Structure formats: C-alpha cells, structure tokens
Amino acid sequence: MAQPSNGFFGRDTLLGAFLLLLSILIMVLRFDDGLANLRQGSLAVVSRLEAPLSNVRVFRQALNTNRELQQQNILLQDELNRLRSAETQNTILRDLINFQDGSTLDLLPVQFQSKSIFSPNPTGSITAGSELDVELGDPVIHPQGIVGRVILTTRHRAQVMFYSHPNFRVSAKILDSRATGIIRWDLQNNQSMILDYVPLTIPVQVGQEVVTSGFSEQFPENIPIGIVESVERQPDQSSWVITVTPSVDLNRLAEGFVVLNSQDSVLQGEVNP
Template structure:
C-alpha cells in the first residue's frame, strides 16, 4: 500500500480503531464512569424503544381483534342454531300438547299436522295456504287450530294443498262463549287491526269484564267447544242498543304462525263462500298439482 492510498483511508481506519477500543472498554471495564455511560446509553435506547413500542402493540391488537371477531361470528352462529333448535322443540312440544288436548276435547278425531306455506294478510280477504290436501284426508270446512287457539277453516282443497279462511277475514264468523260468565255471542274481524276481534250480540246485563277468556261454543258445527278464541280487551255499552261492544285480542298471532293442525272431521253442513267474494278458484290454489 503506497502513501496515497493510506492517506485516503487513514481517517476511517483511525475512527474504526477508536470505536472498537471504546466498545471494548465499555464492555470489559467496570468503572463508575463506564457504568454511567452504559446507564445513559440504556436510558436513551429504552426511550427510543418506548416511543415505537405502540407499533407492536397495535399490530398485536389488530391480530387479536381479528381472532375475536372470527370467534364472535362462530359463537353467534352457534347461538342462532341453538335458538332455532329450541324454537323447533317448543313447536313440537306444543303440537304434542295440542294432540293430547284435541283427543280430550274431540273424541275419535285425528289431526293432520300442516306447515303454513303462504300467508296473505295484507287486506280484508286474507287467506293461508297449507301443505296438506285431499291426499291427507283434508276436506273443505274442516277446522284449523294451534295449541293456542283457532286459526280458521279449510276453504279450498287440492290433492296436496289447501286454502284456509283465517279468523282475520271479514267473511269469517265463529260462535263464542265467555268462559267465566257463560254468555254467548258471535266473534268476527272488522277488517282493521290485525290484533283485534269483535264480539257481538252479548246483552248488557251480562257481567262481562276485561281479561275474561272467550272460547268456541261448539254451536257452529265446525269448531269443537272450548277452543280458545281470544281475551277481552275492552267492554262498552252500545248507545241505543241492548248489547255490548266487546273487543278481543286473538289467542293466536297469525303473523308469527308457522305450523297448525287440521281437525279431520267434515262438518255436517258447510257452504263455501262465493268465488266472486274471495276471488280465488281451484286452479290458482296449486297450479303445480297433478
């Protein structure tokens, strides 16, 4: 190496040599000054690391958040499945209870379990469609019920489906009896609120009160006696008349109904409402039937 080359690297060589000596001294010599230098260097390094430590924490928080979100979705799915299973079990238990109740109320009666395929509850001429029909022994006029109370009567029947006239239809009528009083009247829907029925022809002298239950009287020839219709919500005398204006809350919430039973007993006399009134015909009931 000639003099010119040494001149070009001399400064860097000296600097690296001094730096190496300083590192050796700091590491090997345990003197107060050296300890103070190491302490100061550690303090500076720790402060710098502290300033950037949030980056690692933020990254770990994001990862934990993603893990918790995925676990939350899994738990939500499990809860939804559990709720659905519990609801199905409750529905099955209610249907078994209904079978027992029906056998005790209606002798020699068989029930056809049905699923509600369609609900048309948007106007005064409301109807339901069930997945049972003539093949299941269903005929027009048969009553449709649930564990909570009456639903309606079978209107039209095809081989595999049937159309039901529910109590939320202005053409529906059913004789009812106030259980605690014994007073009888006719229950119908006036076509306005979906959670209110009207009971008519109950005389003013009857001790009718809010909260009393109303059930079928059995005089219709369709529904057996003792089947729940609703609970009295309001009672008022009709001006200039001898009867009371009574409103009921239906025992069955049709909008939340998924299953029902058809009592397979053909009433002795049952007249179908005129097609011109309801606007339904046999072909539209189940066009896919063969």
C-alpha cells in the same frame, strides 16, 4: 541519452507504494475516533427507534389478535343463535305433540307455507290437502286457539281463511257464563274481534275468556278464541259491544292442526284449552 536502470525504477515504485499505504494508515488512524463516534451515534439512534418500532410491532400483533377474536366472536354468536332457534323450535314442536296427544279430536299437523294476513282478504296456504282427507270447512286450530277454516283444497295443499277475514264467523260463548254470540273481525281497528248479540241482561267483564260454543257445524266446543278486552254499551242497542283480543298471533303462526271429520268432532269431543 542514457536510460535509467530497471533496479532504480523498481525501488521508486516500491517506495511510492509504501508511502501511499502509510498515508492511508495515517488517515484511518486519524479518523478512527470519528468512526467510533459515528458508530456510537448510530447505536444511540437505533436504540431510540427500537422502542417505538417494538411498540408498533406489538400494536400490529394486538390488531391481528383482536381481528381473530372478533371473527371467533361472530362465529360463536351465530352458533348461539342457531342453538337458541333450535331450542325454541323444539319447544314449539313439543307443545304441538303434547297438544295432539292430549286432544280427543282427529288432528292433522300442518305447516303454513305462505300467509297474506295484511291483505283485504287474509288467507294462508297449508301443507296438506285432499289426499290427507282435508275437506272444505274443516277448522284450523293451534294449541293457543282458533286460526280459521279451510276454503279451498287441492291434492297436496289447502287454503285457509283466517279469523281476520271479513267473511269469517263462528259461534262463541264467554267461558263460565250464559253469554253466547257470533265472533267476527273488527274491520275498523283491524286488530281485534267483536262478539255480537250478547244481551245487556247478561253481565260481561274484561278479562273473561271467549271460546267456541259448539253450536257451529264445524268447530267443536271450547276452542279458545280470545280474551274480552273491552265492554261498551251503545245507545238504542239491546246488546253489548264486546271487543276480544285473539288468542293466536297470526304474525307468528307457523304450525297448526286441521280438525278432520269436524262434524263428528262437534258431537264427540272438545279441545282442552
């Protein structure tokens, strides 16, 4: 049987390839409109999604900006609080310096390291001791008034009995009055003092100032103690029951002064209220 020639076989192959390409071209041309429509539809979908996606992007940027602003606000608030605290501390220190400079007493500035003002026997620890000539019985005061007295000393520290201690007593008088008595802490309400032994024959009014009388062996005269809060008369008693609000708030107390050589100070000087 005779075999086909190579030339005839090559023409069939070329013809088949040409027809295949032609069919592909026809198919592409036929679906060109569909592809265009698909392309337009895709563009429409993308354009519709672009706005929400853009809003999401803007929203995320706003969240990041807000977070950064919050952090900056916290830092600024913290800085403001530090500045306010420094300003308050400077004011306190300035008042202490002015008080010391204007006083005729021998005053040693101290800080309170610890306070137990709510215990049955309120005391505190100060940053000065016998090395700085702090002695037992020395008065401890503040520019606003009386604080207590030293009851224990070491070389670098001392313990102070606050005016709210059950055993604290000091001779006192009502300013611009002949009334004198003894100040003690009111153990019943635990918020104020009591001025005892003021006779009923001496008039006392609410709002009058109570100061040290100078009759004490330690406390100089005219150190502020408090303000008369109430005046009552008890049956079968010959003296007033006088309630006094302390001038110094022990809760806020952080600094003060020890009156050195207090026995000499009783004779030589007084505190300017």
